[in-house]
Amino acid sequence: MIVCSCNAITDRDIHAAIDWMRASDPQTIITPGKVYRALGKTPDCGGCMSLFLSSMRQNDNLKVPAELRGLKDHRIRRKG
Numbered sequence: 001m002i003v004c005s006c007n008a009i010t011d012r013d014i015h016a017a018i019d020w021m022r023a024s025d026p027q028t029i030i031t032p033g034k035v036y037r038a039l040g041k042t043p044d045c046g047g048c049m050s051l052f053l054s055s056m057r058q059n060d061n062l063k064v065p066a067e068l069r070g071l072k073d074h075r076i077r078r079k080g
């Protein structure tokens, strides 16, 4: 399914980019901008962003790695 009509990006392209980024760097935070860059494209009108994010969220590899979870809590505890 085409997600971004300006760049002809499909949901499969998005999943492939996310899987590739996660395999390349298990600790990376994956953003829409990084997905565009991985695909060699840049956003144009931005009209696809809602569907783009929805497609990204369907990928299990999007999740923040477990070892990075809780860092915010750790910082809060140190300050308090």
Ligand code: FES
Residues within 6 Å of the ligand: 003, 004, 005, 006, 007, 042, 043, 044, 045, 046, 047, 048, 049
């Ligand atoms: S539809 Fe994706 S940038 Fe325009």
